[in-house]
Amino acid sequence: MIEALVGGVLAGDPRAIARAISIVEDDRAAAASLVRAIFGRTGRAYLLGVTGPPGAGKSTLVDRLVRSYRQAGRSIGVLAVDPTSPFTGGAVLADRLRMQAHAADPGVFIRSMATRGHLGGLARGTADAALVLDAAGKDLVFIETVGVGQDEVDIARTADLCIVALVPGAGDEIQAMKAGIMEIADVFVVNKADREGSRQLAAAIESALALQPYGPGDWRPPIVSTVATTGQGVEALVAAIDRFRERQDGAAGRRRGRSEQQLLACVAEAAVDRVRRELGPAGLAALVDRIASREVDPYTAADELLGRFGPGPQSAARERS
DSSP states (O other), X not given: OHHHHHHHHHTTOHHHHXXXXXXXXXXXXHHHXXXXXXXXXXXXXEEEEEEOSTTSOHXXXXXXXXXXXXXXXXXXXXXXXXXXXXXXXXXXXXHHHHXXXXXXXXXXXXXXXXXXXXXXXXXXXXXXXXXXXXXXXXXXXXXXXXXXXXXXXXXXXXXXXXXXXXXXXXXHHHHTTSHHHHHHOSEEXXXXXXXXXXXXXXXXXXXXXXXXXXXXXXXXXXXXXXXXXXXXXXXXXXXXXXXXXHHOTTHHHHHHHHHHHHHHHHHHHHHHHHHHHHHHHHHHHHHHHHHHTTSSOHHHHHHHHHTTTXXXXXXXXXXXX
């Protein structure tokens, strides 16, 4: 089944792509087999992250960017991470509805992904879903985060370029000065720039950037003002994105960092799965009860579990001492 699915993904078949992304969302074992099969055919797509607070117009901005790059003949994938429905557990399809103009375009594939409780602004399978789109031959993959605010650091580890969209009148002047936002942004967008306060917001971002230790040859994130609903400023944003891509400095390091993050995430998931299998529901519940009753502390309990696979960090520290 996986072999046939891989063939469809590599051929760019939308149904195969959709099914493959469903697998990476729902079935870890099958997802591992799928990624193993396609990984050698990835690494060509450019991943663009778009993040920012709710109401910043991220979806409309992505819609405009997709339109611009399609006019240039680029093949596009979009992963729109939406809030999880409290009724079905699936994605609330707000982003997909805003991008209906591209629904009939075979050069654009749009998929909404539910967070399902995953923190950091992305869904658990987002990175693997991006690999699927990469293997399917997409030139650019846009990853739009759910919009949870300052905690959206995952996108900086996942994307090649990170766009932070802010909007005047929503307290973003203060947000712009917070370290998390300043550190993940490669390009700042002041969207809805026709609103009062847009210049003040741009000035606040500029002031915050002035405090950063940029060297003479370092990339200093530009500030682009847009009105995504009309397309105003989108050409300038595309130009800023293209300038960043042309520099390529730090690109290899960022992709290496992404590989490290993916490796550690796979190790962590595999370790947790193995612990659950080894203990079983009853064994896990018994250990949790011991912690809850203060018979054992969580660090010692974790050390006991890790001892089944090798010396735990606490044991190794004791051995060194």
